[in-house]
Amino acid sequence: xxxxxxxxxxxxxxxxxxxxxxxxxxxxxxxxxxxxxxxxxxxxxxxxxxxxxxxxxxxxxxxxxxxxxxxxxxxxxxxxxxxxxxxxxxxxxxxxxxxxxxxxxxxxxxxxxxxxxxxxxxxxxxxxxxxxxxxxxxxxxxxxxxxxxxxxxxxxxxxxxxxxxxxxxxxxxxxxxxxxxxxxxxxxxxxxxxxxxxxxxxxxxxxxxxxxxxxxxxxxxxxxxxxxxxxxxxxxxxxxxxxxxxxxxxxxxxxxxxxxxxxxxxxxxxxxxxxxxxxxxxxxxxxxxxxxxxxxxxxxxxxxxxxxxxxxxxxxxxxxxxxxxxxxxxxxxxxxxxxxxxxxxxxxxxxxxxxxxxxxxxxxxxxxxxxxxxxxxxxxxxxxxxxxxxxxxxxxxxxxxxxxxxxxxxxxxxxxxxxxxxxxxxxxxxxxxxxxxxxxxxxxxxxxxxxxxxxxxxxxxxxxxxxxxxxxxxxxxxxxxxxxxxxxxxxxxxxxxxxxxxxxxxxxxxxxxxxxxxxxxxxxxxxxxxxxxxxxxxxxxxxxxxxxxxxxxxxxxxxxxxxxxxxxxxxxxx
Numbered sequence: 006x007x008x009x010x011x012x013x014x015x016x017x018x019x020x021x022x023x024x025x026x027x028x029x030x031x032x033x034x035x036x037x038x039x040x041x042x043x044x045x046x047x048x049x050x051x052x053x054x055x056x057x058x059x060x061x062x063x064x065x066x067x068x069x070x071x072x073x074x075x076x077x078x079x080x081x082x083x084x085x086x087x088x089x090x091x092x093x094x095x096x097x098x099x100x101x102x103x104x105x106x107x108x109x110x111x112x113x114x115x116x117x118x119x120x121x122x123x124x125x126x127x128x129x130x131x132x133x134x135x136x137x138x139x140x141x142x143x144x145x146x147x148x149x150x151x152x153x154x155x156x157x158x159x160x161x162x163x164x165x166x167x168x169x170x171x172x173x174x175x176x177x178x179x180x181x182x183x184x185x186x187x188x189x190x191x192x193x194x195x196x197x198x199x200x201x202x203x204x205x206x207x208x209x210x211x212x213x214x215x216x217x218x219x220x221x222x223x224x225x226x227x228x229x230x231x232x233x234x235x236x237x238x239x240x241x242x243x244x245x246x247x248x249x250x251x252x253x254x255x256x257x258x259x260x261x262x263x264x265x266x267x268x269x270x271x272x273x274x275x276x277x278x279x280x281x282x283x284x285x286x287x288x289x290x291x292x293x294x295x296x297x298x299x300x301x302x303x304x305x306x307x308x309x310x311x312x313x314x315x316x317x318x319x320x321x322x323x324x325x326x327x328x329x330x331x332x333x334x335x336x337x338x339x340x341x342x343x344x345x346x347x348x349x350x351x352x353x354x355x356x357x358x359x360x361x362x363x364x365x366x367x368x369x370x371x372x373x374x375x376x377x378x379x380x381x382x383x384x385x386x387x388x389x390x391x392x393x394x395x396x397x398x399x400x401x402x403x404x405x406x407x408x409x410x411x412x413x414x415x416x417x418x419x420x421x422x423x424x425x426x427x428x429x430x431x432x433x434x435x436x437x438x439x440x441x442x443x444x445x446x447x448x449x450x451x452x453x454x455x456x457x458x459x460x461x462x463x464x465x466x467x468x469x470x471x472x473x474x475x476x477x478x479x480x481x482x483x484x485x486x487x488x489x490x491x492x493x494x495x496x497x498x499x500x501x502x503x504x505x506x507x508x509x510x511x512x513x514x515x516x517x518x519x520x521x522x523x524x525x526x527x528x529x530x531x532x533x534x535x536x537x538x539x540x541x542x543x544x545x546x547x548x549x550x551x552x553x554x555x556x557x558x559x560x561x562x563x564x565x566x567x568x569x570x571x572x573x574x575x576x577x578x579x
Contacts, residue, residue, distance in 0.1 A: 009108060011127025013045075019122035020046045023061075025108045025131045028093065032137040032227060035102060035162075039063065039133070040093045043110045045076065045122065046086040059090045061110045068094040069110075076112065076122075100162045102138040106131050138162040139218035139227025142170070147231060150238040151201070151210070152194040157231075159185055159216065166226060171215045174199050178215060185216070193235065200235055201283040206330045210235045241335040242287060242327045244279035248272060248339055251311070258379055258427045259344070265315055266376060267346040269428055272312040274325065274339075279306050281329040293324040294341075303327060318345035348431045349373035349382060349424040354407075355435050360456075361442040363414045368407040373426045383425040386410075391417040391436065399423070414440020476572060480512065483574070490576045492519055497555060499523075499569040507554045510573060518550050520574040525566035532564065534571065 006026035013019040022044055029038045041061060057076045061069035069092045076089065089112065098104040109128040140163075145156040157170060170185040171178040179196065182189050191214075193200070204210045211234050218226040249262040250270040256262050265272055274292060281287050291300045292310065295317060301310065320343050326336040354368040369384050384402040388410070389395060402408050402422075412418045418437040423430055445454040452459035455467040461481060465473040470482045476496045484492045499508055502525060523534035525546065534557070538544030543562040548555065548571060555571055 007129070007131040009110075009127050009129035009131075011110065011125055013112075013122035013125040015123030018047060019125070021110075021112065021122070021125035021127055022046075023108065023110050023127055025106075025129075027133055030134055030136055032139070035098045035100075035136045035138050037096050037098065037104065037133050037136070038093055039096050039106065039108075039131075040091070041068075041108060041110075042091040043089045044086045045089050045112065045125065047122075057112055057114045059110075059112060061090070061092065061108070063094055063096065063106050063108055065107070068092060096133065098133070098136050098138070100138070102136040102163060104133040104135075106133065137220075137226045138166075139229060140166060140168045140216060141229040142214070142216045142231060144214065144231050144233065147233045149193065149233070149235060151197045151235045152238065155191050155193065157181075157185075157189045157191055157214065157216070159187060159189065161186060161218075163218075163220075163226075165221050166218050168216050168218045171217065172196060173212045173215060175203050181214075197283070201237070201240075201285075204237065204331070205284045205286065208237050208331050208333070210237075237283065237331060237333075240282045240285065240329075240331065241333045242279065242281045242285070242329045244327045244335065244337075245277045246325045246337055246339055247275045247277070248323070248341065249275065255428075258376060260379070261377075264342050264344050264377060266344045266428070267318050268314050268316050269346060270314065272315055272341075274310045274312065274323070276303065276308040276310070276327070277306070279303060279308065279327060285329040285331045285333070287327065288330050289328050291324075291326045291328075295321060315341075315343065317343050319343055344374070344376050346374040346376060346428065348429050349426045350431060351384070351422065351424045351433065353422055353433055353435060355420055355437060357412070357414060357437065357440050358409075359442065361414060361440040361445075363411050363440065364409055365412045365437060366407050366409050367402065367420070367422075368405070369402050369422060369424065370405045371424050373424070376427065380427050384422070385425070386420060386422045388412060388418050388420050388437075391419050396421065412437055486517070486519065486576050490516075492574055492576060494572065494574050497571040497573070499557070499571055501565075501567050502557055502559070502569045503565040505557060505559045507556050508571070509553060510550070510555050512553075512573070512575065512577075514577040514579045515553070515575060516578040517576045518573065519576065521548050521550055521555075521571070523548060523569065523571035525564075525569040527564050527567050530564075532566075534569070536563070 006024055009023045011021040013021050024042045026040055027037050028040045055075045057074045059071045059074050096106055107130050112125040140159055140161040142157045142159050149155050167184050169183045170181040170189055172181055181191055200210050213230050213232045216229040220226055250256050250265055251273045252271040255266045255270045279287060287303045289300060290303045291298055321341050323339040323341055325339055326334050328334045350372045352370040356366055358364045371382050373382050374380055384404055385399040386402055387397050387399050417439050420435045420437050422433045441456060443456055445458055447459045450459055450462040452462060452464040457466055457469045459466045461471050464471045464475055470484055478496055478498055480493050480495045482491050483494045486492050497508055524531055525534055534546045535548050536546040543560040545560040546563050547558040
């Protein structure tokens with residue numbers, strides 16, 4: 006505690022003094038708290054006065070100021086000191102921790118009585134205790150990559166102090182520089198292995214640098230701490246990747262396990278020399294082909310992954326990646342050689358010679374995948390009668406060449422063609438119909454058949470239908486109705502007719518009547534039926550078909566017939 010004495014201008018036995026002392030020292034912030042107490046003492050009289058101004062300054066700056074105050078010295082006994090005012094203030098020390106302050110105080114008012122002390126002043130200096138000022142540092146970066154060189158710039162406040170710089174790794178302080186001063190290069194690559202070991206599963210490491218300050222007796226003065234984040238870089242996993250076809254059948258064809266046959270080769274990916282870096286561990290792989298991704302775990306230096314078959318016809322790329330325990334990923338592209346393949350197909354020509362003869366021509370034009378010009382094709386055929394179940398033996402054909410064989414033209418034949426390449430085969434079943442001439446003249450029936458053999462005498466038949474204008478009392482096919490059903494014709498020989506009568510037409514499965522007409526004759530004069538006389542309804546003949554009957558309806562004056570023929574054209578339900 007320091008005592009500072011002052012003087013009063015009127016004297017009168019007054020004394021004016023102050024006590025100034027420290028109450029606390031803040032080493033961290035390099036400050037002290039200073040307390041001051043100001044007293045006045047009356048030695049020989051009492052007085053009472055008001056409107057005083059009290060003022061105190063530290064280093065010339067106001068720390069206390071009050072106006073309109075009462076200086077009541079008569080409230081104490083003669084010779085006793087009276088505390089006029091008190092206060093405290095925070096003082097910042099010099100950089101080296103030393104500090105001496107100037108303290109001044111003043112009592113004043115504008116009017117003085119004969120008993121007042123008058124204006125009182127005091128001033129003096131007080132030396133404070135030194136703060137223990139530790140050194141501090143500034144980092145060039147507190148977010149850096151492991152392996153970078155960063156700088157710590159040290160500010161030292163007390164020349165007699167010294168300081169050590171540490172990095173905290175795994176809870177332990179690792180010395181970077183002892184007696185560190187000025188600017189220090191922190192070479193983090195020298196510590197990278199120690200850092201990496203702390204974060205096998207993280208992409209960065211958070212910790213701190215510590216600058217510890219010591220006095221000349223190596224007593225710790227204080228520590229300045231700066232946090233940092235060290236980022237893992239250049240630590241992506243390493244691996245080699247290749248592929249192969251493991252299918253013995255397809256590799257026997259291609260003689261190259263780097264060629265993948267569509268839908269047949271068994272694709273395998275081979276990981277080798279796989280490793281994680283800087284204390285990480287391998288975690289997983291991913292393979293993507295044509296938008297399809299498959300994943301799995303990987304923990305060893307080598308791994309085989311069987312993909313299976315690929316339904317692709319063109320070369321493509323596979324994207325392959327490996328991820329480590331920190332989440333770092335390395336991706337590589339693998340170019341896959343794809344050979345297009347599909348089952349062989351064929352355009353088949355099979356015809357009897359002249360569409361009729363037993364001699365039959367067959368030609369197969371095969372379409373098959375090249376497989377880099379390593380595919381081969383085999384074409385075979387066999388036949389059997391449609392009416393039997395036993396096939397004949399297989400016979401070879403040459404691609405795109407016509408071959409002839411015999412198939413009795415009196416029968417229909419099943420012909421089976423098999424087109425076989427190095428991987429698979431396609432079988433076609435074709436029916437060879439009975440031999441049929443495109444144009445056939447039957448001299449016995451005196452008939453002509455177009456794409457059919459004629460069945461009727463003196464007829465012209467196309468595809469089995471008689472298109473000639475011949476008439477018969479038996480049923481004959483003569484064409485097609487608009488719905489595709491067959492039209493038949495049959496003529497009824499009714500004989501003599503003199504009155505209305507019903508005649509059985511004898512047609513099974515009769516369905517739709519297309520046309521009906523007839524003719525009747527008497528003494529060489531013929532009339533059409535139906536017959537309508539223009540002047541009399543009694544002279545008419547009519548025809549009605551109902552169910553299984555044909556009804557001839559005669560008017561009362563209609564002519565009798567010695568002979569009569571009725572022709573029906575119709576379709577059948579079956």
